[in-house]
Amino acid sequence: MKAIGEFTKGIIKENPVFIMALGLCPALAVSTSVENAIGMGAAATFVLLGSNLIISLIKNFIPAKIRIPCFILVIASFVTIVDMTMHAYLPPLHKSLGIFIPLIVVNCLILSRAEAFASKNGVGLSILDALGMGIGFTLALVIIATFREILGSGTFLNMQILPQSYKPMIVAILPPGAFFTIGLLMGLFNQLKKKNN
Amino acid sequence: MKLLNVSTSPHLHEGVNVPRVMWTVVATLIPALIAAFIFFGWYSVFLTILGIITAVVTEAVIQLATKREVTISDGSAVVTGMLLAYNIPPTAPWWLPVVGAIFAVGIGKQIFGGLGYNPVNPALLGRAFLMASWPVQMTTGWSTKLYEIGTSTVSGLKTHIIEGGNQMLGNLITSATPLNLAQQVRGDIVSGTAGESAHTVFNQLSSLSFIENLFWGNIGGCIGEVSAAALLLGAAVLVYKHYIEWRIPISYIGTVAFLSWMLGGIEGLFSGPILFHIFSGGLILGAFFMATDMVTSPVTRKGRVIFGMGAGLLTVVIRIWGGYPEGVSYSILLMNLAVPLIDKMTNAKVFGFQKAKSKS
Amino acid sequence: MKNILKPTGILLIICVISSTILSVLYSRTKPIIEANNKAAIEAARKAVLPDAVKESFTAVDVNNIASGQPDFEPDSILFYKGYNQAGELVGFTYKSAGQGYSSSTKVVTMVGINLDLKIDKIKIIKQQETPGLGANCTSTDFTQHFSHKDPSTIKVDKDGGEIKSITGATITTRAVTNSIRDEFLTIKKDMMKQLDKGAE
Numbered sequence: 001m002k003a004i005g006e007f008t009k010g011i012i013k014e015n016p017v018f019i020m021a022l023g024l025c026p027a028l029a030v031s032t033s034v035e036n037a038i039g040m041g042a043a044a045t046f047v048l049l050g051s052n053l054i055i056s057l058i059k060n061f062i063p064a065k066i067r068i069p070c071f072i073l074v075i076a077s078f079v080t081i082v083d084m085t086m087h088a089y090l091p092p093l094h095k096s097l098g099i100f101i102p103l104i105v106v107n108c109l110i111l112s113r114a115e116a117f118a119s120k121n122g123v124g125l126s127i128l129d130a131l132g133m134g135i136g137f138t139l140a141l142v143i144i145a146t147f148r149e150i151l152g153s154g155t156f157l158n159m160q161i162l163p164q165s166y167k168p169m170i171v172a173i174l175p176p177g178a179f180f181t182i183g184l185l186m187g188l189f190n191q192l193k194k195k196n197n
Numbered sequence: 198m199k200l201l202n203v204s205t206s207p208h209l210h211e212g213v214n215v216p217r218v219m220w221t222v223v224a225t226l227i228p229a230l231i232a233a234f235i236f237f238g239w240y241s242v243f244l245t246i247l248g249i250i251t252a253v254v255t256e257a258v259i260q261l262a263t264k265r266e267v268t269i270s271d272g273s274a275v276v277t278g279m280l281l282a283y284n285i286p287p288t289a290p291w292w293l294p295v296v297g298a299i300f301a302v303g304i305g306k307q308i309f310g311g312l313g314y315n316p317v318n319p320a321l322l323g324r325a326f327l328m329a330s331w332p333v334q335m336t337t338g339w340s341t342k343l344y345e346i347g348t349s350t351v352s353g354l355k356t357h358i359i360e361g362g363n364q365m366l367g368n369l370i371t372s373a374t375p376l377n378l379a380q381q382v383r384g385d386i387v388s389g390t391a392g393e394s395a396h397t398v399f400n401q402l403s404s405l406s407f408i409e410n411l412f413w414g415n416i417g418g419c420i421g422e423v424s425a426a427a428l429l430l431g432a433a434v435l436v437y438k439h440y441i442e443w444r445i446p447i448s449y450i451g452t453v454a455f456l457s458w459m460l461g462g463i464e465g466l467f468s469g470p471i472l473f474h475i476f477s478g479g480l481i482l483g484a485f486f487m488a489t490d491m492v493t494s495p496v497t498r499k500g501r502v503i504f505g506m507g508a509g510l511l512t513v514v515i516r517i518w519g520g521y522p523e524g525v526s527y528s529i530l531l532m533n534l535a536v537p538l539i540d541k542m543t544n545a546k547v548f549g550f551q552k553a554k555s556k557s
Numbered sequence: 558m559k560n561i562l563k564p565t566g567i568l569l570i571i572c573v574i575s576s577t578i579l580s581v582l583y584s585r586t587k588p589i590i591e592a593n594n595k596a597a598i599e600a601a602r603k604a605v606l607p608d609a610v611k612e613s614f615t616a617v618d619v620n621n622i623a624s625g626q627p628d629f630e631p632d633s634i635l636f637y638k639g640y641n642q643a644g645e646l647v648g649f650t651y652k653s654a655g656q657g658y659s660s661s662t663k664v665v666t667m668v669g670i671n672l673d674l675k676i677d678k679i680k681i682i683k684q685q686e687t688p689g690l691g692a693n694c695t696s697t698d699f700t701q702h703f704s705h706k707d708p709s710t711i712k713v714d715k716d717g718g719e720i721k722s723i724t725g726a727t728i729t730t731r732a733v734t735n736s737i738r739d740e741f742l743t744i745k746k747d748m749m750k751q752l753d754k755g756a757e
Contacts, residue, residue, distance in 0.1 A: 032688075058571075066564040070571055077575035081582055088586035091593045152688070167290075170689035171329040180304065187308075332690055520658075520728075 006125050010132030016109045017140035017182070018189040023109035027141055028178040030100050034157050037145035039093045041138025043082045043101060048110050048130040048137075050078040055118040056126035062119075071114045072105070079104045109137060147181050148172045215312070218440050218491075219272030225431030226279055226486065232414045232424030237287035241420045245282040248294035252278025255302040265311070273312045277301050280320035283421020283482060284526065285327065289334055296330075297323040317533040318490050321526045328526075374417040375402055376478045377522040379470075386463045399463055403470030411476035422479040432485035441489040444501040449484040450475055452509025461517055480512065483525035493533040500536075500543040508532045598682075602637060605669030605678040608647040609639030617649075617751060635744045638751060639669075648672055649748055652682070655736030657729045659685035664694065664732045668741070670708065672752065679703045679737065684729075691729035699723055699730075708741040 016022045023044070030040045054074050062070045083101045086094045094101065104110065113133055118126040149155055152172030154162035171177045233241045256274040260267045281301050282294045301323025306315045328335050382399045401407060410416055414424025421428075435441045454471045462468030474480070488494060488508055495504050508528045515524025603611045614637040636651035649670040654663040662685035669677035681695045693699060702720050703711065712718020713731050722730035 061567060063564045063567065066568055069568060073568070073571050073575055077579060080579050084579075084582055084586045084590075088589040088593070091590075091597070167331055167334065168689060169296075169330040170332065170687075171326060173688050174329060176329060 003125060003128055007128040007132040010129065010134075010136040011139060012136070014133075015136045015140055015189065016133055017137060017144075018186050019193070020109075020112075021186075022112055023107045023137060024182070026100050026103065026107060027137075027144060027182065028175065030097055031141050031145040031148055031178060031181075032152070032173045033096075033149045033155075034142055034145045035093075036096055037141035038138065039086075039090075039097055040100065041134070041141045043086065043097070044104055044107060044110070044137055045131070045134025046082055047075060047078045047104050047107075048113060048134045049127065050081075051075045051110055051114055052118040052126040052130035053123065055114045056121060056123045059119045067115075067119065068111075071111060071119075075110050075114065076105050109133065143185065144178070144181050147185075148177055152177060213440075215273065216271040219276050221438065221440055222276050222435065222486070223272055223279060225434050226276075226283070226421070228427035228430050229283065229421045229424055229482070230279075232427040233283075233287065233420045236414055236423060237420065241287040244285065244287070244289060244291065244294050245279060245420060247291060248282030248298045249275050249278035251295045251298035252281070252302050255299045256307065259303060259307040260311070263307075268312065271312070274302055277306065277319045277323075280318075280421070280482075280487060281323045284320065284324040284419050284479065285335065286337070287420050293327060293331065293334055297327045300326045313492055315492055316536075317530050318487050318493050321487055321530050321533075324526050325530060374478070374522065375407075375411065375473070376516065377417075378402065379473065379477070380516065380522045383461070383463055383517070396463065403473045405472075408472045408476060411473065416477070418477075419479060422482045425476045425481045428481045428485065432481070435485070435489075441485065442494075442501055444498060445488050445494055445505045446484040448502045448505030449488055449509045449512075450480065452506045453480060453512055456510065456513040457516070460513065474513070474516070478516070478523040479525040483529055484508075487526075488529050488532070493536060495536050495539045495543065497540060497543040497545065500539040503539050503543065504532050504536065507535065601667045601680055601682050602639065602650045602669070604680050605667050606639045606648045606650050606671075607669075607678070608641055610642055613640035613644075614638065614650065615640075617747065635747055636670075646672070646751075648677055649751070651740060651744060653736040653740035655732030657684065657686050657732040658691050658726070659687075661685065664729060664736070666733055666737055668703075668708065668737050670741075670748065674707070674709075674745075674748070676703045676706050676708050676711075676737075679733075681733070686726070686729050691723065691726040693723050693726065694729050694733055703737070708737055709745065711738050 010016065014020055017024065017027045026040055026044070030036045051071070051074050055071060058070075079102060082104070083094075086097075086101060113129060117129045121129070146156065149157075150161065151169045152174075154160060154164075154166045154168050169177075172181070230242060230245060233245070252274045253269050257267050257269050260269075278294075278298045278301075281297050285293050285297065301319040304326075305317065305319030305322035306312065309315050379399065379402050382402070386396065386399065412425045414427065416423055432441070432446070436443050436446075454475055457469045457474035458471045459467055460469060461474060462470070484505075488505065495501050508525075508531075511528030511531055512524045515521060515527060521527070599611050599614060602614050603609065616637055617635055636649045638646060639648050639650060641647045651668055651670070652665060653668060654665045657664040662683065664681060664686065665683035667680045667682050669679070671677045679700050681700065684692065684694060686692045686694060706719065710718075711720055711734050713720050713722050713727065713734050718734070720730065720734050
């Protein structure tokens with residue numbers, strides 16, 4: 001029962017973006033299209049999974065003093081793996097995500113899960129936590145990107161869904177649009193949370 | 198029970214209350230609307246009314262949805278919708294003022310808790326939003342009819358277009374406002390790429406006969422900003438009734454005048470066309486009706502002067518070197534955000550207290 | 558002393574393991590990444606000079622020596638020559654970069670030149686301009702204006718030229734147009750030399 005809870009908490013109840021406000025930099029920067037959001041979410045989930053797995057495995061060997069450098073090393077290795085693999089096999093996605101792939105290293109969501117969860121729990125729970133958080137992060141990105149892509153380009157997953165006569169609201173795919181969307185969605189989440197309590 | 202009821206500004210007295218001020222502002226904005234009707238025709242009036250209705254409906258809907266008191270009768274939403282519509286081109290598509298007003302009232306005002314809590318002027322925020330979203334619709338469509346009025350007054354402009362050297366074709370003809378033209382011509386002159394006729398155009402723009410057109414409003418521009426005369430008429434009433442503070446517009450316009458004289462010329466320092474910069478663009482509208490918004494301007498007198506000077510500096514910088522021809526709206530928005538800081542900086546000394554000693 | 562040695566040792570072990578994994582992965586992915594880049598740039602060259610065969614492009618560097626190393630791109634390379642199926646010279650391609658509205662990324666254009674020294678086609682291969690305005694420079698509506706123009710004299714309409722600027726994005730239009738022209742003027746002489754050579 002506890003295991004299921006560790007998995008589902010990341011999706012809504014402790015959603016990394018909307019509730020914990022973690023990993024906002026990529027959430028703002030690469031949510032201009034749903035395609036980018038899925039790519040970014042998948043990359044972050046992979047890194048999260050890898051780092052949680054390794055850290056929960058080696059947590060007993062790491063002296064407390066140097067745990068942060070060790071975590072960062074593990075995370076950076078996984079990010080570099082994602083970066084090189086994506087560059088080789090998915091060049092268009094790599095091109096559009098650009099600098100934000102290497103920047104996953106400093107995504108505070110991943111370090112915070114390593115510090116707050118993986119370094120204290122077993123392998124199984126850590127993997128479930130990483131999966132839940134990764135899915136929650138991807139979901140948040142996709143929700144934000146859905147609004148931004150439809151309003152800002154009139155498309156969804158690059159398919160034209162609004163009539164051609166629609167004049168795209170350019171601000172939605174500019175940085176201010178990301179702030180507006182995240183702000184309004186966070187407000188909505190808080191409202192829902194308040195009602196549920 | 199609340200013993201001390203602390204409310205935010207505007208703190209009013211003499212039986213003057215929010216609705217009275219707001220409806221007076223609406224009344225003093227009417228002359229500019231009449232001017233817009235004369236120069237641009239019915240469509241600009243239609244756009245303005247559309248902006249007002251949308252603003253009022255948005256306010257009512259949000260207040261009903263959040264179960265708060267519906268305050269549309271205080272006129273503040275009317276002012277917001279009106280000012281927003283005044284900031285868009287006279288032949289803009291109909292949905293532009295609608296979307297702008299929804300954003301201005303919804304995001305600019307109600308989301309912060311309604312009148313008195315908004316950090317920046319809602320109408321200007323709406324304009325900035327429209328500008329970022331639909332830049333093409335917001336910077337074109339000054340209407341060809343309008344332009345013909347403009348050309349006949351800037352004599353020499355047509356020769357300028359036809360002559361070689363520095364031609365201006367296509368877009369500019371349909372999109373030119375005087376500021377647009379001045380910025381581009383001056384840019385060409387300063388960078389040395391301009392033909393002979395560029396000087397003629399620049400001098401024409403700053404000539405007295407053209408300033409006269411600027412003053413009455415016989416030029417290209419947004420719906421409510423063109424006629425300085427109509428706006429000044431309304432502003433005079435507001436200043437006379439002390440509904441707006443003279444320090445902000447005076448320091449604002451004064452700074453613009455000085456800096457444009459110093460930096461805006463084509464023959465080195467201190468040769469800029471002062472009157473051209475005062476009466477063109479949205480300066481009069483912005484300085485009297487938007488910078489003076491009680492909620493978003495400083496409360497101290499010194500602070501208001503600083504506020505006006507800062508807005509003036511930003512306006513001139515944007516007009517002369519910026520990517521946009523007009524900087525009034527952005528400069529007021531930026532200064533709005535600086536208001537808490539200005540208020541803190543210029544706080545009046547409290548007598549009878551000793552300054553807390555720093556413990557460092 | 559033990560307090561220092563143990564953490565150092567553990568960090569060392571982690572570093573060694575991760576760098577080993579990464580170096581293996583790097584050597585595996587590097588050839589694929591290079592092949593991808595080469596294919597992308599060849600596709601861009603082919604797009605602006607459709608008559609040429611994709612694999613035929615050869616670099617011309619300052620000394621007019623055609624180098625046979627397509628992935629090695631020193632600054633001395635001026636432009637590329639393109640040949641058709643029969644092995645005849647059909648034109649040149651070059652890259653030009655101009656400062657647009659974005660401060661960090663220049664607008665990079667691939668330009669195809671026909672044998673009569675007119676532009677065949679152009680393609681924007683890199684840009685970070687404002688979406689909806691300057692970013693429209695990648696559309697064929699814009700790039701088709703350049704076809705069959707003389708690259709040594711092209712100018713934006715607002716500067717008295719024939720290139721119609723993108724609405725609300727004169728700066729981007731200017732960056733593209735001026736960079737194409739300026740780059741062409743610096744390499745024109747060498748291009749003419751190549752033409753003479755081809756005629757021999």
